[in-house]
Amino acid sequence: MTAVPALQAAVALAAAQAEAAHARGTFGVGGVMLDAHGALLQAMPNRVIENGMLLDPTAHGERQLVDWYFARIAAGASLPPPSQITVVTSVDPCCMCAGALLAAGFRVVVAANDGQAGVNYDAGAAFPALPDGLRAAAQALFSYPEVGAPSPYARAASGASLPSFFLGQGIDAATQTRCVRAFEASAEVCQQTIHGDLARAGLLDPRTLAPDHPLVLAVRSVYRDALGYTCAGPQRPDAGLIPYLRAAQQADRAAGGDGDACALLDAFGNLVLCLPGALATSPIQTAYMRCVRAYSLLRHRLRSAGVAQAERYLGHPKHGTLLLLRGPDHGAASFMTLGAYGSTMEGPLPSENPHQFQYVQARLAPGQVQQLCEALPPLYRHAIKVMPSQVDDAALISAFA
Numbered sequence: 087m088t089a090v091p092a093l094q095a096a097v098a099l100a101a102a103q104a105e106a107a108h109a110r111g112t113f114g115v116g117g118v119m120l121d122a123h124g125a126l127l128q129a130m131p132n133r134v135i136e137n138g139m140l141l142d143p144t145a146h147g148e149r150q151l152v153d154w155y156f157a158r159i160a161a162g163a164s165l166p167p168p169s170q171i172t173v174v175t176s177v178d179p180c181c182m183c184a185g186a187l188l189a190a191g192f193r194v195v196v197a198a199n200d201g202q203a204g205v206n207y208d209a210g211a212a213f214p215a216l217p218d219g220l221r222a223a224a225q226a227l228f229s230y231p232e233v234g235a236p237s238p239y240a241r242a243a244s245g246a247s248l249p250s251f252f253l254g255q256g257i258d259a260a261t262q263t264r265c266v267r268a269f270e271a272s273a274e275v276c277q278q279t280i281h282g283d284l285a286r287a288g289l290l291d292p293r294t295l296a297p298d299h300p301l302v303l304a305v306r307s308v309y310r311d312a313l314g315y316t317c318a319g320p321q322r323p324d325a326g327l328i329p330y331l332r333a334a335q336q337a338d339r340a341a342g343g344d345g346d347a348c349a350l351l352d353a354f355g356n357l358v359l360c361l362p363g364a365l366a367t368s369p370i371q372t373a374y375m376r377c378v379r380a381y382s383l384l385r386h387r388l389r390s391a392g393v394a395q396a397e398r399y400l401g402h403p404k405h406g407t408l409l410l411l412r413g414p415d416h417g418a419a420s421f422m423t424l425g426a427y428g429s430t431m432e433g434p435l436p437s438e439n440p441h442q443f444q445y446v447q448a449r450l451a452p453g454q455v456q457q458l459c460e461a462l463p464p465l466y467r468h469a470i471k472v473m474p475s476q477v478d479d480a481a482l483i484s485a486f487a
């Protein structure tokens with residue numbers, strides 16, 4: 087009897103995670119984490135959608151594996167250092183997951199390509215989507231093993247050399263096809279679920295609710311100052327946000343971060359959340375990731391519990407404003423954030439809200455931000471049009487200059 091090649095077995099495990107995710111109605115993608123000898127440490131499916139509702143737009147398998155690893159390290163577990171960790175994914179990592187994996191410094195082995203959202207969307211393993219410094223890192227860490235014929239997805243090996251325990255191995259065409267099918271069969275219905283949300287005209291202002299309304303209490307249990315401030319105009323962050331951003335900035339520094347914060351304003355200009363990162367827990371627990379996750383989980387919890395009109399009072403973030411205290415730079419965590427923003431929107435921005443994504447402190451010139459965004463894979467560049475812009479309010483900018 088011929089032994090199953092290690093790479094083939096690992097891809098089959100990732101394919102099984104992807105199929106399980108698809109069966110549960112979320113994106114059919116999954117991944118596994120291996121130690122320095124190729125032994126399985128953990129497996130994760132995509133968990134973006136649960137019970138037919140958006141749960142967490144950042145819950146991709148690879149991003150969860152990165153957080154799992156650092157949570158275990160923080161809890162005192164004895165795991166190999168990041169340079170000895172390999173993540174095998176069923177589909178090429180999206181920009182959020184690629185940024186997360188690069189921030190972690192793991193090796194990556196990819197089964198199927200993704201021409202829309204994959205960081206290697208053009209299949210050249212040169213990574214034109216990444217800024218210069220990250221491009222070299224991806225070339226050293228991301229492997230695309232050979233896939234044999236007969237398969238419409240057959241390919242020669244490209245990218246980084248495989249980890250020693252996979253050297254010289256390829257992926258069976260049938261197993262790779264399982265990865266492709268699980269993803270393709272799920273993508274459209276998942277995007278429709280995310281976009282089945284109420285339009286702007288269907289939303290109600292939560293500031294009209296009584297202070298002891300269950301919905302107000304729930305959002306204040308996540309962020310004490312929720313609904314405590316309303317900007318003078320919707321989609322126009324202003325200087326009234328300074329104390330909230332400053333408090334989150336200080337909390338971020340105290341938690342090992344560089345003073346970042348992320349605020350979510352709703353369609354009426356109400357401040358809903360303003361959170362710091364938790365970088366001491368994990369290099370990818372940035373303020374953006376924590377803010378979007380906290381809001382999405384809250385909405386899912388309230389909608390699942392049948393809280394009356396939760397959907398009307400807590401709309402999809404695309405109708406409001408996501409505000410970063412610190413604008414994009416060329417680092418891995420920033421790239422992850424651009425990708426995570428794409429995963430949060432998952433499709434075109436509403437035409438009445440083209441500047442949904444804003445920042446206070448510029449770390450790159452506007453032309454550099456534009457260059458970064460225009461290099462992103464097609465989904466981000468053409469469909470979502472990810473393009474953060476600096477806030478208009480001069481007093482808000484100068485408070486953090």
Ligand SMILES: [Zn+2]
Pocket residue numbers: 146147148149179180181182183184
């Ligand atoms: Zn991803």
